[in-house]
Amino acid sequence: MNLIIDVGNTYIKIGVFDQSKIVAKKTIVQNDLDQEILDIHKKHPLIQQAIISSVSDLNPDTVKQIQGLYETLIVNHKIAMPFSNLYETPETLGIDRLALVAAAVDQYPQKNVLVIDAGTCVTYDFKNEKEEYLGGAIAPGIRLRYHSLNNYTAKLPLLEPKLPENHIGNTTNEAIHSGVVQGILYEIQGVIEEYCNIYPDLTVILTGGDAHFLSKRLKNGIFATSNFLLEGLNYILAFNNSR
Ligand SMILES: Nc1ncnc2c1ncn2[C@@H]1O[C@H](COP(=O)(O)OP(=O)(O)O)[C@@H](O)[C@H]1O
Numbered sequence: 156m157n158l159i160i161d162v163g164n165t166y167i168k169i170g171v172f173d174q175s176k177i178v179a180k181k182t183i184v185q186n187d188l189d190q191e192i193l194d195i196h197k198k199h200p201l202i203q204q205a206i207i208s209s210v211s212d213l214n215p216d217t218v219k220q221i222q223g224l225y226e227t228l229i230v231n232h233k234i235a236m237p238f239s240n241l242y243e244t245p246e247t248l249g250i251d252r253l254a255l256v257a258a259a260v261d262q263y264p265q266k267n268v269l270v271i272d273a274g275t276c277v278t279y280d281f282k283n284e285k286e287e288y289l290g291g292a293i294a295p296g297i298r299l300r301y302h303s304l305n306n307y308t309a310k311l312p313l314l315e316p317k318l319p320e321n322h323i324g325n326t327t328n329e330a331i332h333s334g335v336v337q338g339i340l341y342e343i344q345g346v347i348e349e350y351c352n353i354y355p356d357l358t359v360i361l362t363g364g365d366a367h368f369l370s371k372r373l374k375n376g377i378f379a380t381s382n383f384l385l386e387g388l389n390y391i392l393a394f395n396n397s398r
């Protein structure tokens with residue numbers, strides 16, 4: 156069994172996998188990680204290996220704790236990946252984005268795939284049918300957009316995300332919800348349309364903390380799935396074991 160740890164900019168996602176099947180999952184904040192590692196160690200004594208991906212700062216003592224318990228792979232830009240990376244600055248590419256592309260290669264081999272991860276940022280990542288990763292886009296996520304409207308203006312309140320009633324916001328709150336949530340939806344639809352013009356057979360995956368919320372207003376044909384990144388990391392571990 157494998158312990159999979161994805162450290163994002165807002166939350167840490169932890170998964171326990173038996174081969175390629177996820178058997179437990181938890182979303183936590185950085186402060187709870189050490190205790191969670193111990194709890195999982197007790198609950199799942201069959202875990203042998205761990206993999207860690209981080210786009211944030213992870214306490215080195217926590218990493219040591221994990222390494223003391225399991226044979227641990229820390230994802231960096233040098234480890235083997237099941238695709239060719241055509242990003243011109245691979246050393247600055249987010250580790251989480253590598254994992255998303257690995258999941259796309261594993262689950263949609265020889266397909267043109269766009270992965271949209273709606274987390275702290277909304278990231279867009281594209282791999283083609285030749286298993287080449289080309290790049291994509293980085294945009295602010297939902298919470299980041301609400302916070303920036305509040306932070307950089309005198310009058311705009313900080314709101315909890317909500318699907319707008321109408322495209323035409325007729326109050327300050329509704330205008331913000333329309334601008335942020337409808338804005339992200341337009342962005343996602345526009346990006347998908349651009350890719351579809353070039354790759355009509357495009358497969359689109361939507362994942363990340365806000366995937367479920369956004370998928371309520373997106374058309375069918377987009378695969379909304381919450382464990383895509385963890386599945387990608389589990390695959391990277393298997394891929395590196397087999398080499
Ligand atoms: N209590 C909360 N605090 C912060 N973000 C939250 C909360 N509940 C839901 N979210 C949503 O979760 C998103 C983060 O998703 P996640 O995929 O875990 O991000 P990351 O991988 O960047 O850490 C935020 O953009 C926010 O919209």
Ligand SMILES: CC(C)(COP(=O)(O)O)[C@@H](O)C(=O)NCCC(=O)O
Pocket residue numbers: 163164165210247248249250251252272274275276277278293
């Ligand atoms: C773009 C990101 C901040 C997204 O982070 P997340 O929303 O998953 O927390 C992360 O992938 C990152 O730090 N990337 C480095 C720059 C790049 O990918 O080119």
Ligand SMILES: [K+]
Pocket residue numbers: 272273274275276277278363
């Ligand atoms: K993201």
